[in-house]
Amino acid sequence: MLQLQYIKEHRDECIERLKIKHVADVEQRIDEIIALDEQRRSIQKKADDIKAEQNNIAKEVGMLFKQGKREEAEAKKNLTAELKADEKRLSEQMANVEQELNTKLISLPNAPHITVPQGRTADDNLEVGRFGEMPNLGIDALPHWDLCAKYNLVDFELGNKITGAGFPVYKGKGARLQRALINFFLNSAADAGYVEIQPPLMVNEASGLGTGQLPDKEGQMYAIPLDGFYMIPTAEVPITNIYRNVIVNADQFPIKHVGYSECFRREAGSYGKDVRGLNRLHEFSKVEIVVIEHPDKSYERLEEMKKHVGGLLDQLGLPYRILKLCGGDISFTSAMTFDFEVWSAAQQRWLEVSSVSNFEAFQANRMKLRFKDSDGKMKLAHTLNGSALALPRIVAALLENNQTPDGITMPECLRPYLGFDKIS
RNA sequence: GGAAAGAUGGCAGAGCGGUCGAAUGCGGCGGUCUUGAAAACCGUUGACCUUCACGGGUCCGGGGGUUCGAAUCCCUCUCUUUCCGCCA
Numbered sequence: 001m002l003q004l005q006y007i008k009e010h011r012d013e014c015i016e017r018l019k020i021k022h023v024a025d026v027e028q029r030i031d032e033i034i035a036l037d038e039q040r041r042s043i044q045k046k047a048d049d050i051k052a053e054q055n056n057i058a059k060e061v062g063m064l065f066k067q068g069k070r071e072e073a074e075a076k077k078n079l080t081a082e083l084k085a086d087e088k089r090l091s092e093q094m095a096n097v098e099q100e101l102n103t104k105l106i107s108l109p110n111a112p113h114i115t116v117p118q119g120r121t122a123d124d125n126l127e128v129g130r131f132g133e134m135p136n137l138g139i140d141a142l143p144h145w146d147l148c149a150k151y152n153l154v155d156f157e158l159g160n161k162i163t164g165a166g167f168p169v170y171k172g173k174g175a176r177l178q179r180a181l182i183n184f185f186l187n188s189a190a191d192a193g194y195v196e197i198q199p200p201l202m203v204n205e206a207s208g209l210g211t212g213q214l215p216d217k218e219g220q221m222y223a224i225p226l227d228g229f230y231m232i233p234t235a236e237v238p239i240t241n242i243y244r245n246v247i248v249n250a251d252q253f254p255i256k257h258v259g260y261s262e263c264f265r266r267e268a269g270s271y272g273k274d275v276r277g278l279n280r281l282h283e284f285s286k287v288e289i290v291v292i293e294h295p296d297k298s299y300e301r302l303e304e305m306k307k308h309v310g311g312l313l314d315q316l317g318l319p320y321r322i323l324k325l326c327g328g329d330i331s332f333t334s335a336m337t338f339d340f341e342v343w344s345a346a347q348q349r350w351l352e353v354s355s356v357s358n359f360e361a362f363q364a365n366r367m368k369l370r371f372k373d374s375d376g377k378m379k380l381a382h383t384l385n386g387s388a389l390a391l392p393r394i395v396a397a398l399l400e401n402n403q404t405p406d407g408i409t410m411p412e413c414l415r416p417y418l419g420f421d422k423i424s
Numbered sequence: 425g426g427a428a429a430g431a432u433g434g435c436a437g438a439g440c441g442g443u444c445g446a447a448u449g450c451g452g453c454g455g456u457c458u459u460g461a462a463a464a465c466c467g468u469u470g471a472c473c474u475u476c477a478c479g480g481g482u483c484c485g486g487g488g489g490u491u492c493g494a495a496u497c498c499c500u501c502u503c504u505u506u507c508c509g510c511c512a
Contacts, residue, residue, distance in 0.1 A: 040473095041473085041474070044473065044474065044481080044482095045474070045475095045480090045481095047481080048473085048474070048480055048481040048482085049480080049481090051480085051481060051482085052480055052481070054492085054493085055480095055481090055493085057492065057493090058442080058491095058492050058493040059442080059443080059492095059493080060492090061442085061492045061493070062442040062443095062492080062493065063442090065442080065492095066442080073492080074492090076492070077491095077492040077493095078492085079492085080492055080493090081492095084492095247434080247471090378471080378472095
């Protein structure tokens with residue numbers, strides 16, 4: 001959530017930024033928050049004064065008892081009765097105001113960076129770069145789901161049988177390709193200074209709240225209500241939550257992590273050609289990079305992360321474009337997001353394979369992830385993350401773009417991990 | 425699934441119901457000594473709310489209760505550890 005202090009001290013800027021996200025009734029919501037905070041402070045002042053008086057009386061009573069002045073002590077005791085009633089009344093008021101304030105704060109999305117493009121839908125995203133050559137396939141080129149069947153790489157029917165739609169089974173060279181990609185991605189990140197983490201695939205509620213999946217996107221996660229756990233939708237959740245309630249040393253910045261995990265998403269309401277083949281799954285593999293950084297350096301770091309992701313796609317030889325997401329398409333928690341999309345030559349469409357975001361202090365505020373700055377003050381760190389990369393659509397594009405009449409050529413960078421250079 | 429124990433500051437670990445925000449040790453920071461460092465010694469060192477400041481308030485896992493007064497007593501929830509059972 002946004003910092004109350006920021007909202008109070010930069011009201012107009014805050015409203016302007018939130019307007020980029022088309023937040024309804026922003027002015028009103030912000031002013032309500034500011035008013036509630038003022039209420040809270042005035043109630044607290046009164047409560048503090050009463051408590052101070054009670055503390056004094058209690059101290060005096062203690063002294064009198066020690067000195068053996070019983071009657072005086074007994075007389076003083078009665079003084080607190082009225083104060084107690086006042087205190088109870090105030091603490092009820094306080095609880096109400098705080099709860100209302102908290103509800104309003106937590107339901108407010110992150111404020112986009114001022115440079116985030118205006119716009120409402122994915123069509124309004126700004127293309128900021130296009131790389132690689134789009135292959136010219138013949139008209140008999142096959143979409144990846146046909147290639148998967150032809151070369152027996154991914155068995156969707158088997159997944160239906162074992163679990164359900166959206167849980168494919170990778171077989172033979174298909175399975176090997178998965179493993180090769182994971183290793184390639186993990187090693188590349190390690191070479192770039194990211195420390196590898198192998199996180200749990202289920203998280204508790206506090207972790208879901210920390211990174212912002214809860215309460216905003218509850219329906220997106222698989223839940224295990226019996227134990228109060230959620231299947232992770234991305235490794236971002238467990239890895240970032242390593243730093244929940246942590247005060248890091250400023251000299252540790254940047255903290256860079258990479259982790260591979262299976263990701264589980266309910267994807268309720270998706271259907272049609274969007275979900276055909278590997279395009280959208282309930283379970284998929286992804287390598288994720290997570291960075292904790294000083295607020296002054298986070299946008300610099302975002303660029304570095306983009307370069308890393310772009311470098312992977314370059315090595316894989318996939319044509320791609322980078323989009324700067326517009327206010328309407330950016331996520332609830334993000335301040336700035338870049339999407340990477342690869343060209344899927346047989347489907348003739350762009351597929352999102354990475355989303356790189358700076359959350360500024362939004363997640364850190366929920367998680368109480370702080371550091372002591374050089375001025376000696378406690379401040380919230382910035383959190384960032386990005387896919388590097390999500391596998392299924394990479395596989396889809398690799399299969400489609402590299403198909404030839406006598407097989408599918410594998411990119412050079414994967415061969416050490418694959419043990420073969422062609423699927424045929 | 426059964427049984428027991430525990431949850432205190434960055435960590436470890438004390439704490440008769442009344443100067444306990446909390447002993448002590450480690451760590452951190454500053455200093456003395458040293459060419460420099462280590463060791464030793466001295467000092468310092470929690471977070472949060474509020475205030476221009478002085479100050480005031482809150483926090484010893486969460487919530488509730490007893491009391492003039494709770495880290496300390498009672499109830500409850502959550503979590504952790506250990507033992508037994510089962511098991512990759």
